[in-house]
Each structure stands twice: as C-alpha cells, then as structure tokens.
Amino acid sequence: MFALEWDTILAARSIIGAGIAVTLQVTLVAIVGGIAGGTVLAMLAVSGSRPLQLFSKYYVALFRAVPLVMLLLWFFLIVPQILRAVFGLSPSVDIRLVSAMVAFVLLESAFFAEIIRAGIIGLSKGQFHAAAALGMTRYQSMRYIILPQAFRAMLPIMMTQCIVIFQDTSLVYVISLGDFFRNTVSIGERDGTLVPMLLLAGAVYWAICSGLSGLVRFLQNRTAS
Amino acid sequence: MKTILSTCLGAAASAVMLLLMPVAASGQNAPLDGTLKKIADDGVVVIGYREASIPFSYYDDAKNPVGYSMDLTAIILDRIKAKLGKPDLQVRKLPITSQNRISLLQNGTIDFECTTTTHNASREQQVDFSNTFFAIGTRLLTRKSTGITDFPDLKGQNVVVGAGTTSEILLRKMNADQGMGMNIISAKDHAESFLMLSTGRAKAMMMDDALLAGERAKTKDASEFIITGTPQSREAYGCMVRKGDAQLKKLLDETLAELQTSGKAVAIYDKWFRSPIPPRGLNLDFALSDDMKALFAAPNDKILN
Amino acid sequence: MGYNWNWGVLLQPVATGEGATYLGWILHGLLLTAALTLAAWLLALLVGTAFGILRAWPSRLCDAIGATYVSLFRNVPLIVQFFIWFFVVPEVLPTAIGDWIKSITPSTQVFVVSVLALGFFTGARICEQVRAGIAALPPGQLQAAQALGFRLPQTFRHILLPQCFRRILPPLTSEFLIISKNSAVASTIGLLELSGQARQLVDFTAQPYESFIVVTLAYIGLNIVILRLMEWIQRRIRLPGMMGA
Numbered sequence: 001m002f003a004l005e006w007d008t009i010l011a012a013r014s015i016i017g018a019g020i021a022v023t024l025q026v027t028l029v030a031i032v033g034g035i036a037g038g039t040v041l042a043m044l045a046v047s048g049s050r051p052l053q054l055f056s057k058y059y060v061a062l063f064r065a066v067p068l069v070m071l072l073l074w075f076f077l078i079v080p081q082i083l084r085a086v087f088g089l090s091p092s093v094d095i096r097l098v099s100a101m102v103a104f105v106l107l108e109s110a111f112f113a114e115i116i117r118a119g120i121i122g123l124s125k126g127q128f129h130a131a132a133a134l135g136m137t138r139y140q141s142m143r144y145i146i147l148p149q150a151f152r153a154m155l156p157i158m159m160t161q162c163i164v165i166f167q168d169t170s171l172v173y174v175i176s177l178g179d180f181f182r183n184t185v186s187i188g189e190r191d192g193t194l195v196p197m198l199l200l201a202g203a204v205y206w207a208i209c210s211g212l213s214g215l216v217r218f219l220q221n222r223t224a225s
Numbered sequence: 226m227k228t229i230l231s232t233c234l235g236a237a238a239s240a241v242m243l244l245l246m247p248v249a250a251s252g253q254n255a256p257l258d259g260t261l262k263k264i265a266d267d268g269v270v271v272i273g274y275r276e277a278s279i280p281f282s283y284y285d286d287a288k289n290p291v292g293y294s295m296d297l298t299a300i301i302l303d304r305i306k307a308k309l310g311k312p313d314l315q316v317r318k319l320p321i322t323s324q325n326r327i328s329l330l331q332n333g334t335i336d337f338e339c340t341t342t343t344h345n346a347s348r349e350q351q352v353d354f355s356n357t358f359f360a361i362g363t364r365l366l367t368r369k370s371t372g373i374t375d376f377p378d379l380k381g382q383n384v385v386v387g388a389g390t391t392s393e394i395l396l397r398k399m400n401a402d403q404g405m406g407m408n409i410i411s412a413k414d415h416a417e418s419f420l421m422l423s424t425g426r427a428k429a430m431m432m433d434d435a436l437l438a439g440e441r442a443k444t445k446d447a448s449e450f451i452i453t454g455t456p457q458s459r460e461a462y463g464c465m466v467r468k469g470d471a472q473l474k475k476l477l478d479e480t481l482a483e484l485q486t487s488g489k490a491v492a493i494y495d496k497w498f499r500s501p502i503p504p505r506g507l508n509l510d511f512a513l514s515d516d517m518k519a520l521f522a523a524p525n526d527k528i529l530n
Numbered sequence: 531m532g533y534n535w536n537w538g539v540l541l542q543p544v545a546t547g548e549g550a551t552y553l554g555w556i557l558h559g560l561l562l563t564a565a566l567t568l569a570a571w572l573l574a575l576l577v578g579t580a581f582g583i584l585r586a587w588p589s590r591l592c593d594a595i596g597a598t599y600v601s602l603f604r605n606v607p608l609i610v611q612f613f614i615w616f617f618v619v620p621e622v623l624p625t626a627i628g629d630w631i632k633s634i635t636p637s638t639q640v641f642v643v644s645v646l647a648l649g650f651f652t653g654a655r656i657c658e659q660v661r662a663g664i665a666a667l668p669p670g671q672l673q674a675a676q677a678l679g680f681r682l683p684q685t686f687r688h689i690l691l692p693q694c695f696r697r698i699l700p701p702l703t704s705e706f707l708i709i710s711k712n713s714a715v716a717s718t719i720g721l722l723e724l725s726g727q728a729r730q731l732v733d734f735t736a737q738p739y740e741s742f743i744v745v746t747l748a749y750i751g752l753n754i755v756i757l758r759l760m761e762w763i764q765r766r767i768r769l770p771g772m773m774g775a
Contacts, residue, residue: 015288065753066746067714069725074746077328077738095334096319167607173718176276176320181610183288186276189416190284190504192423192444195621198613202606209605324729328738347545351736383636388720389733397546410636411720411730424621426632426639 009200012187019183026100026169026179031162033105038112043142045117056113063110068103069174075103076175096177100169108165115157119150155223159216163209170205180204257309259470260336265309272298273321273329273338277416279439280497281359281462282340286504290318293497294462297358297481298339301464304480322414323389327351330465337473339464341436343391344528353470354463355477356526358490360516361433362456363392366419366441368449371428375454377405385410385418385427392431395457415440433460435498435511442507459516459529482524490521537740545734552731552741559727560748566644566723567710573649574656574705581653582660583686596657603654609715612647616640616719636720644716644723651712652705659701663694699767703760710752724748 009016044056063071076099087098123146131141151158170181178186181201188197257265264270274290275282281294306314319335326342329335330352344354367373373382376399386393388411400407410427412418419440421427430437434452441450464481466473484490491513496502498511516529540553550558585596603611620628631639667690675685695702717726724745731741 011286015284018288062750065711065750067711067725067749069714069717070728070742070746070749073725073728074742077325077332077732077742094317094319167605170607170609171715173609176322176325178288178320181607185613186284186416189277189420190443194420195618198610198618202610202614205607205610206602206605210601213605324733327736328732347736383633388730394545394734397548401546401548408636413718413720420617424617424632425629426636 008187008191008193015178015183015187016180019178019180022097022172022178023166023169023180025097026104026172027162027166029101030104030108030165030169033101034108034112034165035158037105037109038114038116039147041109041113042116042120045113046120060110060113063107068107068168068171071103071107072100072171072175075099096172096175100172100175100177104165104169108161111161112158115154115161116150119154120146122153123149156216156220159219160213163212163216166212167205167209258472260467260473261305261309261476263333264305264314264336265311268311269315269317270302270305271317271319271335272302273326273335273340274298274318275322275340275414276320277414278341278436279415279443280502280509281436281439283439284504290320291503293359293493294339294341296493296496297464297484300484301337301339301477301480304476308476323387324413326465330467337464337466337477339462339477341433341462342465343433343460344463344526345391345460346528348465349528351468352465353468353474354465354526355474356481356485356524357461357463357520357529358481358485359435359462360514360520360529361435361460361462362514362516363395363431363458363460364434364437364452364456365429365431365454366422366437366450366452367429368422369451370449373429373453376457379405379407379429381406382428383408383410383426385412385421385430387411387415387418387432388413390432391458391460392433396431399457419443431457438498438509438511442502442509443505447507461520461527461529463526478524478526485521485524535740536737539735539737539740540744542735552735553744555722555727555731556724556741556744556748559722559724559745560752562641562721563710563713563723563752566641566648566713566716566721567706569645570648570652570709570713571706573645574652574709575702577650577653578656579660579691581657582664583691585657585661586664586686586690588682596661600654600657603650608647608651608712609718611651612644612715612719615647616643637722640716640719640721643719644713644721648709648712648716652709656702656705659698660694663698664690666697667693696767699764703763706760707753707756710756711749 041056041059044052047053076096127145127149128141131145136145169179172179173182173185176182184197184201185194188194256262274295276290277283278292278294280292282290282292285291302314302316306312319329321329321335321338321340326335326338326340327348330338339355339358341359342348342354344357348354365373365376365379373379384396384407386396386409393409393411396407396409399405400409410421412421415432415436418427418430418432422430422440423444430440431454432440434456437452441447441452444450464477466477481490484493494513494517498509498513501508540556541551544550544552544555581596581599584592585600587593606614620631622628623631634642671689671693672685675689680689713723714725716723717729720726722730728741728745731745732738735741
C-alpha cells in the first residue's frame, strides 16, 4: 500500500499536469483579481464618504464571516446562471473553473483590502498633508504618494497571503474541480494507492510553499538591511 | 446578499418561464423547444458524468469518462446531432456527484445526464426521467471473512453507503425502525465507500449490485469479497432531463427503446459487464438479471417497486 | 428551471425516519461546529505553546524541532492535512493500532481526526505567535530571573509565558474565529458539521437554496457571537497601560 508505483504516476502524468494547470490558473486569477479588488475596497474605506466606507466595511465583514468551503459551494450550485449572464460566457466554458475564480477573487479582495487599508493607515498623516501642500488632488496623492509606499510596506504580508491563496485553492475539491490535489486523490482512489498519492501531494505542496516562504524571508531581510 | 438573491431569482424565474412554455405537439417537424432549442442556439451540449461509478461512468487512464452509461450517452449525442442537423455540435462533459446532479440540471449547468441515477417519486417532483436503461437491486458487499450474509448480520457494525443515495435512506430507515445500532458512514462517492470497506473502516457496504461488482473488480484480491444479502429495493436507472422537457425526453426514450429492442443494448451490456474493461482489464462477470431481460423485452419509463 | 421555494421543508421530518426535522439537523451541525472549534482551539493552544516554548528555548536542537513542526504544518494545505490524518495515519501506524482506530464509531472518528487536524494546523500559527511574544520581551527579564536564582523552566513558567500570553491575546482569540471557519473543511472527510449538513440537506430535500441560506446565516451568526466574546475577553484580561489592542 505504501510503495509509490512510479509507473502508474507516470501513466497519469497528463491528469496530474492538467490539475497543476488548474491550480496555477485559480491562484493567479485570485491574486491579481484580489489585489485589484482589495485596492478598490481599501480606497473606499479611507475615502471619507460614509456610505462607501460602510459598503467596504460590510463587504469585508460578510466575506470574512463565511467559510471558503461554503462560498465555493454557493458559487458552484447557485450562482452559475448569474455568472453566465454577467460575463456573457459561452456555454462551452467550464463553469466550475469560473465559479472558483470568481469566489476566490471576491474573497481575496476582502483579505487584501484589510492588508492594504492597514498599510495606508500605517503611513503618517504628514504624507497626506505634504501631498496636499504640493497641490496634489486626493487621487494624485493616493496614486503617487500613498499607495506606492503602502504597497512597499505591505509587500511581505501580501506575498505571504499569496502563498495562503495557493494552499487554499486546494479547497476547490468540494466543487469537484480537478485541481492538482483532487486529481491526485482520484488517481489514488481509482488505483487503490491513496496513501502514497496523498503523501506525494503533501510533499509537493510542502516543497513549493516552504520554498516560497523562504524567498519571502530572504526578500524581507534584504529590504530590512 | 439581498440583491444577489433577487437577481438570482429573476434569472431563475425567466428560465422557468422558458421551460414551462406549453409544449406544442412535438412531432417530427415541430419547432425545437426546451433544452434541444437551447442546445441548437448555443451550439453546445453539456452532459453530466460520474468520476468513479464503475462500470457505468468512470475515468480511463486518459481521464476520459467511459462506461456502459457513457456508451449510451454517446449514442444519444449522435441522435441529437442528427436531429439538430449539427454534426459538429460541441460536447462538454462535466463531472457530477449525487449531491449536485439535480441542482446542476435545474440551474442549467448540464443539459441531461445518463449515469447511475435512480428514477424515484421524490426526484420526479424536481426532474423528468427517460426510459429506464438499467435495473439494479440494492445489496451488500463484504469480505468473506466477516461471515456477513444478510442485513440482520449488520447489527452493531460499521456500514458504509454513498451519501445521498437511496441505499442511504433505506439503511438509515432500517437502523431507526429496527434499532439495529449500526454506525452508518456516508461516503461522498463509490470509490470512497469502497475505500472505507477495503481499509477495514466499514464491515460492509450497501449499494446497487452492479456498482458493487464494479468496485469489487478494482481490487487485486477481488475473490475475497462477496456480493450478498436480500435486495432491499429494486431500482431503475433513467436519464434525467429538466422538468417538462418533453422533446428531449422523447428523443431519449426513442433512442433507448430502439437500442434495447434491437439487441444493441445487450451488446453494450456484454462489453462492460462480461468482458475485460479498462483501465486494468478486469472482468466483472455480472450476469444479465431477470429485471434487465424484462426491460430489454419491453422498454418503459416506470419506477420499479 | 422550475424552482419551487419551500421554506416549510425545514420543519418536515427527515426522510430517513430518524425522528428529527431538517432544521434539527442544521442545529445539530451548528453545535458540532461550535464543539469542534472549541476543542481544536484548546488543542492548538496546547500544541502551539509547547512548540513555541521549544522555539524560544535557548537550545539549537529545540529550536530546530519547533521550526520543523511549523514548516510541516504551515506549508501543507489544510484539506491535505485532513486527508493525511484520516486516511494515511491509521495505515502508517502498527496494524493493531490502525485497526483499533478504524473500529471506533465513525462519527467519533471523524470528529477526533478533525480536532487533531485543525488543532495541529492552527498550533503551528500559535507556535509562531508564542515565539514572537517571548522574543518581544526585553532580554533583561530572562537575566533578572536567572539572577534571582530561577531555573529555566521556572523562568518560562512564572516570568516569560504569563507576560507573553497577555501580549498575544488578541491574535490568539482571532485564531478562534479562523478555526470556526476552517472547521468547514471537516465536511470533506464526512463530519456532519454545519456545511456538511448543508450538503446533506441538499441530498434529501432537493431544496438547495433554503438549506444554503439558513446555513450561511448560521455561520454569520456564529461569527458575530465569537466576535462579541473576543471583545469581552480582551476587555477583561487586558493589562492596563500595557498595550492598545
């Protein structure tokens, strides 16, 4: 039961490869979309307009209150119809992949919003005043003064969040989207090699994530010194 | 959330209107309606398959869904292409589970599914079923060494069933009614059920006999397992189509009836139940039951029992 | 699509003849989620503190053991850890123990596995918080304790840990909230907690919208209760003048 049958893994390499592609796609879209959405939400939160602040606050609170598993199931079972209409998707698009991407982008926007908002608040008030004294508009000071500094300060936390996202994409298991983990499990179940396949999956995730967190630490030390 | 919901309801409502429009006499030249019209308009048909229901619908080594039900599906798809006059119709295949198959059909994600879905009265309220394409009995799979031969032997044992299957309802009812003290494990699919059995977590597994034969054929020590017990129910597998979708149902009914009466269905049966099948070249050696013989002689869409 | 709203279904007796209603199933799931969260949090505190002390202990070996634990449990996704605890661990242990584990009542089994998986996963995060909390204390604390004749275990027990815990209380309580959400992953190994019940309800009622709405509201309610509880605890335990939040 423990012997890794390398030949069966080799035979299944196209399945595993397809799974890795899905994992990477979802991760990438979640990061890019999450940072974009998070930036917008963070700007709303510091915008000074009460309704916009409240919207941002409740959005973040709602998405952080619901478990990711539930969110994915919601988007898979219930929302596909809307997604089709909103994005004008051709019916040939794999709806599970789109559901997962949308669910992740919406959720990660909430997380990135918190990170970026903390970064903006962490800057001294003087930055805003100085920008205003230079005659910059609110938008200009955000764009050229505040956000670049906030992003630089928050870079390590954001990169750590990206690693968390990479790990969390494995939860697409619940909507039977064949990512790396799910495909590894289905091969294991089919061939009766679940134990070695699970260990293999764990080892691969461990190698990638610990490598990336090492990289984050390295960059952190370099910018610190 | 409220707005999301109301948009959702709006979309649902319009879909309802579309599907519930009175079905005009669906003769050969009647205008397309329901799902067939949707398929014709989109140029795409989406079918559901199961990832691990040997030998009905499961993955071969290239991760293509294959099996008895998939062969039937392929023939039905050919018929749809012919009817719509679209030989290059795009076919999209989506894996479904017992949990999501009805929702996915209702919300338009899949257009129909022929896999291993039992035609029963409660499902009939949500969806429509085609002619029956397979008949099974729900029985037990166990290791010979356990000495279990029938359901009363399960008292106080761990027993595994597939979540959301009719077997689960039957077994839990039996447990409650007869105070058998069984610990019932609900596994998410057949592969996981069998995993529970083969790793010793469960002493027996209750399921459709044909699927039990499929699971047994997966192992290297198939001879250690037996299919046993009095069938607790006889069930008919049908293809699910959306409620009120008479045109698609008619196409499915006719296709299946023709296969069954012409003897082609028996050939497909022999291919999957009486010959070596992928991916490991195992033979299920599962004889044609009396219910199946009766079905092939007289195709119908009746609920069994 | 033909979706018929039927909220009454929640009050109907379940199809399996077990004398409950579907709403009762949801409430049972809510209780299980709460129990799992609490048990996993306590385990995480225990494991996290133990390894956190190892990491702060003035010994290279101890630090390395602590660091290995953190690396293993932080760099593997939670769902993979659940599967490994459930499917792999009983097979790797000696056959007798593995068989004994597998003979335990299945519902107990998945609950215990879920507590272990969540506890060790969260413990890795708490370990780092404890280590950072101790590292943030002025080094004079340790030196003063030793000057007073405290041995190392005593120093940790009476000087370092109490201060560390008050300092890291806010993140520790946030972990409670995080566990309550992560607990939904337990449904993938068959635990019928809240999200597991949501799926079971879909199976048996074929009314997915009602089930999902009620379960989602239950999660939001649970979240609010935990947040209130966290605020209350932090107000009670906060050291005056030591730190803001």
